[in-house]
Amino acid sequence: MGYGAPAGGYPQGGAPPQGPPFPSGAYPQGGPPPQDGGYPQAGPIQGAGPPAGNYQGGPPPGGAYPQGGPPHQDGGYPQGGPPQGAGPPAGNYQGGPPPGAQGQPQMPPQGAVGDPTAQPVPASAPSIDKMDKVDGYGNIGFESGGMLAPPAFDDALKGPPPERTDISNVPTITEQDARDALLQFVAEHCCYGKKAAQDMTFRDLQSTSAFHYTLETFAEGRQTCWAYEPFKGQTIDGPFNGLAPGPWDIQMQPTAMFQNSKMEMEVPHTASVKPCHGCMAMGRIQCKNCHGRGRVHCDTCHGSGRVSVYRDGDHHHEHCTWCHGEGRRHCHTCHGDGMVTCHTCKGCSQLKCYIKLTVLWNNHVIDHIVERTALPDHLIRSVTGQIAFEESQLRVWPINHFPDAEINNASQRLVNQHSTAFPSERILMQRHNVRIIPVTQAIYTWKEKQSNFFVYGFENQVHAPDYPQTCCCGCVLI
Ligand SMILES: [Zn+2]
Numbered sequence: 165m166g167y168g169a170p171a172g173g174y175p176q177g178g179a180p181p182q183g184p185p186f187p188s189g190a191y192p193q194g195g196p197p198p199q200d201g202g203y204p205q206a207g208p209i210q211g212a213g214p215p216a217g218n219y220q221g222g223p224p225p226g227g228a229y230p231q232g233g234p235p236h237q238d239g240g241y242p243q244g245g246p247p248q249g250a251g252p253p254a255g256n257y258q259g260g261p262p263p264g265a266q267g268q269p270q271m272p273p274q275g276a277v278g279d280p281t282a283q284p285v286p287a288s289a290p291s292i293d294k295m296d297k298v299d300g301y302g303n304i305g306f307e308s309g310g311m312l313a314p315p316a317f318d319d320a321l322k323g324p325p326p327e328r329t330d331i332s333n334v335p336t337i338t339e340q341d342a343r344d345a346l347l348q349f350v351a352e353h354c355c356y357g358k359k360a361a362q363d364m365t366f367r368d369l370q371s372t373s374a375f376h377y378t379l380e381t382f383a384e385g386r387q388t389c390w391a392y393e394p395f396k397g398q399t400i401d402g403p404f405n406g407l408a409p410g411p412w413d414i415q416m417q418p419t420a421m422f423q424n425s426k427m428e429m430e431v432p433h434t435a436s437v438k439p440c441h442g443c444m445a446m447g448r449i450q451c452k453n454c455h456g457r458g459r460v461h462c463d464t465c466h467g468s469g470r471v472s473v474y475r476d477g478d479h480h481h482e483h484c485t486w487c488h489g490e491g492r493r494h495c496h497t498c499h500g501d502g503m504v505t506c507h508t509c510k511g512c513s514q515l516k517c518y519i520k521l522t523v524l525w526n527n528h529v530i531d532h533i534v535e536r537t538a539l540p541d542h543l544i545r546s547v548t549g550q551i552a553f554e555e556s557q558l559r560v561w562p563i564n565h566f567p568d569a570e571i572n573n574a575s576q577r578l579v580n581q582h583s584t585a586f587p588s589e590r591i592l593m594q595r596h597n598v599r600i601i602p603v604t605q606a607i608y609t610w611k612e613k614q615s616n617f618f619v620y621g622f623e624n625q626v627h628a629p630d631y632p633q634t635c636c637c638g639c640v641l642i
């Protein structure tokens with residue numbers, strides 16, 4: 165190892181280091197879990213919680229509403245009103261009469277004219293206290309409370325550092341290649357003159373190599389939250405079917421490795437049927453457009469029942485033809501009923517509530533470019549080169565055999581960085597590679613002035629910011 169192992173590197177064939185760089189003990193339940201990512205049944209999941217202080221444990225399973233039972237007379241929200249994080253209270257009953265009560269309908273507020281597009285305010289979430297208690301799923305709300313702590317990675321899975329072969333060099337280009345590339349570059353710029361490219365005299369071609377190291381960490385994150393949908397008689401997989409599997413016990417396969425994707429599923433054995441919170445299990449709610457009255461102000465006559473008409477040189481008051489002089493007209497939202505179908509349960513009166521597991525697969529990419537000419541480094545990313553080295557493992561070892569020490573150091577640094585960068589995700593696979601990209605600096609003279617340009621990548625891309633003939637016909641480049 166003429167270039168030396170990077171600081172903290174591992175000798176070839178030596179034992180993997182203890183402890184870092186990969187986190188151990190990240191999982192609070194103690195001890196490495198089984199390799200299948202098993203999750204102990206007991207105990208709440210750390211970091212999975214909703215806003216602190218919200219969830220008080222709730223009633224035990226079975227203490228919830230009887231199926232199809234009548235709504236609570238007190239408005240359905242014991243102690244403290246609607247659930248936290250449940251959106252604006254406008255759409256909830258605040259203890260008032262249930263929809264459809266014919267007591268004393270309130271007059272619409274001034275200016276509440278009929279708006280056929282108006283929709284009732286959507287209902288918020290059910291009370292969290294009414295949700296069943298599910299072992300392994302404490303402290304979850306209706307909105308995702310963040311990522312779950314993943315199982316720890318067993319360093320033994322990582323295996324010993326791999327055998328690695330020497331890295332070969334890349335081909336260089338000729339003067340003709342450089343001129344052809346420049347002519348192609350000129351042809352792609354409509355205003356550039358090609359005479360300079362044709363007639364320039366090459367003084368030197370300096371071939372170098374840029375190195376591009378890329379590390380990808382493919383990781384999985386999981387979230388759980390309560391979800392609900394209208395209950396239309398679909399099968400309910402509830403606690404009576406068994407214990408719910410832990411969030412990391414559920415096997416989920418990404419559709420493709422090293423690609424971002426997302427999948428949602430119902431956690432088995434967590435479903436139950438609850439009365440709809442949006443309509444107090446009535447299936448219908450008061451129409452917000454007419455406040456349950458079935459009629460709204462006429463917006464043609466502004467409720468007066470009369471309109472002013474100019475005829476025969478004079479103003480006349482006439483009956484409004486839209487509302488027949490009544491000042492009010494039919495509410496189009498509820499068709500005069502005063503009630504509309506509950507949007508939460510779609511009129512079913514009941515909801516199927518269950519725990520939803522969301523799996524997010526993230527591909528984290530980080531890279532480092534070594535390029536020692538005046539060519540802007542970022543250009544190296546967009547061209548192809550020779551893949552000098554490529555490796556894919558559960559956890560990669562930093563490379564230490566590349567002829568350029570800066571790449572070895574970058575690998576060490578980036579692998580270490582990724583090992584702790586995603587504490588809420590389980591790393592499924594890592595891969596890294598080094599590409600060698602040819603870069604040639606062509607130094608030339610044209611009309612007794614010396615300048616240079618770059619040819620880079622297997623595509624022979626050209627970077628020529630100083631090309632002398634950027635305008636062949638007197639136009640001005642903007
Ligand atoms: Zn009218």
Ligand SMILES: [Zn+2]
Binds near residue numbers: 451458502
């Ligand atoms: Zn209405």
Ligand SMILES: [Zn+2]
Binds near residue numbers: 443510512
């Ligand atoms: Zn409903």
